[in-house]
Amino acid sequence: MSGPARATQHASSKSAVLDVIRAAGTISRVGLINATGFTGATISTVVRKLIDEGLVVETGRAESTGGKRRVLLQLNHSSRYAVGVHLDHAGITYVLTNLGGSVVARISRAGAGAAEPRTVVARMAAEVKGLIDGVGVDHKRVLGLGLVSPGPLSSDTGMGLTPPSMRKWEDFPLDQELERATSLPVVLDNDATAAALGEHWSGGIGGTAISAALYMGTGIGAGLVINGITYRGSSGNAGEIGHICVDANGPECWCGARGCVEVLAGPAAVVAAARADAALAGSAGLTGRARSVSSDFAAVSRAARRGEPSALAILERSARYIAVAARTLANIMDLEVLVLTGPSFAIAGSVYLPVVRDELDRAFFSRAAHGVDVRLSRSAATASAIGGAALVLQSELVPLHEGLRLPENLADSEPAALPASGE
């Protein structure tokens, strides 16, 4: 399995039941019938299979509500694991999660840098082995690997159009090479969509709202979660908010357009502005030869935290542009929840949060109907890697049917379900 397109083809009663159990924590067979709309016979058969496979365990009985006390089911969390890898120019983050999506191991290693993709893949395979062996998990229990990188992705070739820092990876068959090197099934996704999924699984955004994760790593993107389902668009590249225009006459961007929020306000723009200010460049240690954008961005953020007005002014200018992009996203999606996440918000989120909040309070178009709840992620640095692992678990747990879910009132196909009205 590989690519966001192919990953959306899986769906089964088994995965639907597993996901209901995951979301509920503990649930009875009757609860499963009510939640899924499946018949009692189906639930009984599916649950027996899940117990036989070791994915689900019985765990005591619910309090009596008059009748027989019901046996409760829950996931067998340590029965399966998934690896999430967030690959970026500046760093590679690895997580190992259990079947419930909880992180059981996490490491950070050097980024892809300028190395050849083949070399990086060989190193990644060794680092994945180290991650799994480090906590003594049996490799046979690892379902697969979710590889997350800057988008956009193409389902044919992996990365079809890459940011300048990763141009070498264009047309490199990343999923196949990584499958060969790790002997694990590989799923690809872009960093921002994976971050949204990671936020959803780790509770950063709720299951029933229309939510987005505004992601800032080296680039800027957004992942969309509609009623608990990741919205991917027609090619898995939805949410490309870094390349929306906030100044039609602005500077050219590497993507071919003008005035994109990424070129005006992304970490590279922040670092360039700081380097252009001799005093700030000196005090923040930016005078030497260029290091990675993310380490320079971190240096500017530290200067702002130390109270250097010029550093703070540069970050606030970036925040104002990003707030405008956030408002555009909120206006188009009619958002309820927006989480700021990703490595750059992990560093400088406290500067961005009030500016984005203020912009949406003041100018979100549908503010007369409702506000947008803007939050800073509590796992901003690892959300994408967690999302990568969640993507693997989802292919086992969730029917990834083009973002669509079983409406409860259609699941009951008996004529008794016909409404009385209008007949």
Next chain:
Amino acid sequence: MSGPARATQHASSKSAVLDVIRAAGTISRVGLINATGFTGATISTVVRKLIDEGLVVETGRAESTGGKRRVLLQLNHSSRYAVGVHLDHAGITYVLTNLGGSVVARISRAGAGAAEPRTVVARMAAEVKGLIDGVGVDHKRVLGLGLVSPGPLSSDTGMGLTPPSMRKWEDFPLDQELERATSLPVVLDNDATAAALGEHWSGGIGGTAISAALYMGTGIGAGLVINGITYRGSSGNAGEIGHICVDANGPECWCGARGCVEVLAGPAAVVAAARADAALAGSAGLTGRARSVSSDFAAVSRAARRGEPSALAILERSARYIAVAARTLANIMDLEVLVLTGPSFAIAGSVYLPVVRDELDRAFFSRAAHGVDVRLSRSAATASAIGGAALVLQSELVPLHEGLRLPENLADSEPAALPASGE
């Protein structure tokens, strides 16, 4: 029933079956079982009810494929009707459609102008009666009225925040007053979302794609259709693209933000630019006192068609901003299809179409994965009113379950549906 929020609560096996029959044209009972996943007994019961109610008729038999020839079913198109009303400052468009969504009558009347809402509602009721009586349709066969107006809407009060030209309508209980005046159930929707629905029902955008209608009347908006289902957002106000920023330092907009595409490039901006050009204002007949924005916009468009370079330059400047907004929408939604629709594109679409096409060909972010098919609507002037009627029909036909649809492979709840893989 009223308001986009409440309109999404309806769902039943009956409406699901009706919508499958509508989409198919003609279909057998076996075809319905396959398409809906319902059991044979359910389909048999539901179809009998639909025939008893006169909504569906039997219409001959399918060609034999070996076994017994199957009876075909189709909608009884003239069994039910719906009224769609597009209310705007400058004009009111009324359509009457049959159960299949085909327009059987259409009239245009004077707009809301500066008149009191109560006066306008009384006139609308008379005009709706005229529309229905004009084609001799029995009022008892009319299911309801879909009222479409500039957004955003609030499910509590109707229009919660209105454009300046319709400020009097803020907090006016439009749905209740119109229900009282017409004795018809009323559903509200915003003009852009309704236009997208109208395009979907009239075949302007396909059922399986991720599509958007870019709407330009007096204002600018977008309606989103994901796999045939209208995406409404958390409060029915998704797609507010007129108020996305294309120039963070641009002029103030009535919505409270700066540099919105509507204030820079909407019909009012086009008209203001034309009036500021003395020669053009003279030749286009704009020198008198201000008429409605839409009649002035039409005058500028006529001047451009006559080949006046200054008129063409003003429209092309507007088109470039709108193309940038279209690209933002395409990047966020990962769109496959974009239709230009609404009264202003009905007049000047030929100027805008090539500019929007060029922008998306050149700078759509995921262009390496796929292009965006940009089209000019063939029913741009009436799409919103058609969408209003479709909204009424949908509440009878389509399970409007928060934009989600029954995944076919979950509808079959028998254990036999479990996949062989992964077990």
